[in-house]
Amino acid sequence: MTDPLPLSMRAMAARPAPYLDGLNPAQRAAVEALDGPVLMLAGAGTGKTKALTTRIAHLLATGKARPNEILAVTFTNKAAREMKDRVGRLIGEVAEGMPWMGTFHSIGVKLLRRHAELVGLKSNFTILDTDDQLRLMKQVISAANLDEKRWPARQLAGLIDAWKNRAWTPEQVPSSEAPQFNNRGTELYAAYQDRLRTLNACDFGDLLLHCVTIFQRHPDVLAQYQRWFRYILVDEYQDTNVAQYLWLRLLAQGPRNLRCVGDDDQSIYGWRGAEVGTILRFEKDFPGAVVVRLEQNYRSTPHILAAASGVIAANAGRLGKTLWTDLDDGEKVRLIGHWDGEEEARWIGEEIEALEKGRRALDPVSPNGIAILVRAAHQMRAFEDRFLTIGLPYRVIGGPRFYERQEIRDAMAYFRLVVSLEDDLAFERIINVPKRGLGDKAQADIQRAARGVGGSLLDGAAALIAQGGIGGRGAGALRGFLEGIARWHVVASQPGYDHIRLAETIIEESGYTAMWQADKSPDAAGRLENLKELLKALEQFDTLQGFLEHVALIMDNETDEAAEKVTIMTLHAAKGLEYPVVFLPGWEDGLFPSQRSMDESGLKGVEEERRLAYVGITRAERLCTISFAANRRVYGQWQSQMPSRFIDELPPEHVTVLTPPGLYGGGYGAAAYSGVETRAAQANVYNSPGWQRMQARGPTRGTTSPKEARALVIDATALPAHDIGARVFHQKFGYGTVSGADGDKLTVDFDKAGVKHLMASFVTAADAVDDVPF
DNA sequence: GTTAGCAGCGTTTTT
């Protein structure tokens, strides 16, 4: 590896440029490194975006490339936006003149529109959302005479997506995959692609896969872009999947000025086809590559950094970095256990209120500076419930997305059909919404007629009417529908038409708004509200076409309200962000690390989960609080949880174990909440033998290590041996003897309450020592 | 053809 320092020193002497001010030597070296392949290994909070954007500014300022000759790729729209903003700030308004800065997918679309005919598409192809995709899959599955119950569309969608991520076209799927999906995966994949082509449509995976195919089959086209893109920059390289990797490698074979920025410790998208191996292999893939390490962290206190490092150290096969910081020590990472998920939410709510008032060793923290990062979206509910009741303002990132709501999709299907008459999926979605008396039978007739005339469903419908193949109420409704679409299509085809008014007319005259107005359900008003918001969103575009294109790629709703709110989001969504105060709830085995990840990917899965833990901790600047609950509701059933194995990996000297109020009965629980409806957590819990044993050891603030705390809880919540005759304790029924067991369902003969059947997770082992009557 | 009511299922993470 090349030592970065000499490079930077040479450059410093040569050319003082204002945009280079404030870079540390490593960053500066990275910015000014000579041409050729460079891998910037940038740990969390080391200023990688800064180095990347400054590199772009540097290329432009030194005249090495014009704005449109730089290909700069990110993974998320958020990252692309940020990059644009920051480059713009560095060098003025040039960022808008950088057409090739964006996500893999948005750049993929741009390329594909230019060369669509090379993969059998027209340049006005539509991009399917997940909903359309699934409906298409269902059609393909039933056309293949497979039982949709046994072979669900979701599974096929996942399979095909995984194949596309590996850059396999149907012909390229290796024979080892043949058994997939009842031996028919490959066949169905091919059928699905055929359908897409007929529909002149693409799914998300195609946006990359088609590009790769074009590059591979048309060297002239590839050469043209290789010449054009003098510099290629890639953010979050560790998240690259095979298709993206090939895409990059093909393009980078020209000028070889490929610069990738990444952190192997933050690779968290393996489930989407990303392979850590890609970044680990960089030097081999690109001979002569220079590796630059950014290791000075500007974000987090030493305790936080050390805690994160301690956890990630358990992973094998890392490239290895030693993050350091010169910030003051600050607070240790806090660890706390709770009785159940609701208490965890309650406690965090109160902590946040205390933090806002400046009662937690830090200066008052504003809500915007506080984030709760969860492993899985369903964890958010407990926090939302709690925060609503105490009136704590919050925002959820990545929750139910605006553009995925039913009413928005319906309205957009109307727009799609009006813009492109052959959009059969849009037709299917709205032909009977609102109800027009055109049910399964009428729709099947339309399908048949369409096949008969060899056209779109719209053509088929027209033919059906002409033939008189549809009678009664349906005929009139269908005629009205067709006339409407035709009329609006004419408007949409005129240059400079008022697209907002047209959109309004469409949802009005089609009867769509009327449908919701007539709807008496409580959420109808909200849906009408959303439709208004949709019309407002149109203002930022010139045409319906332009709007639809945008929405297909940017499914997130950026309602960046100015209001001060606490943020709730998943760990995945949090990558790249930072907050003074971070809460990491739900550190329980099965939830985090997630059971599914472990089942599907074993040790590799655990390692990816561990990287997720690393990402989580390193989001925090000043205060990081990890928590777990002993019980959690899953599918409405209470389940006992074990503290996460990652807790053992937290270095004790950087962590304070807080006295869990719920576990010792201090302040929360019984006194405050008795009389409220009975949850698993209430009143009696403090009498269970395990918790009593914990209580006997006394409050342990700061005196216990994470590992000991975890062991204590595991001990206390240990399930009874499912042996007949075992003595157990239940919160409500008291002590009893196991008289039967079937898997995790026990039959217990309780001393006072009689014989009960219940889940093993509801009882704890009763030790003779603790068998004190109460 | 539409609607109400129930059975069965599922929860990682996202462009």
Place this chain on the structure above:
DNA sequence: CGCTGCTAAC
């Protein structure tokens, strides 16, 4: 528990 999708009655 809450949603989807299927079946039975209007």
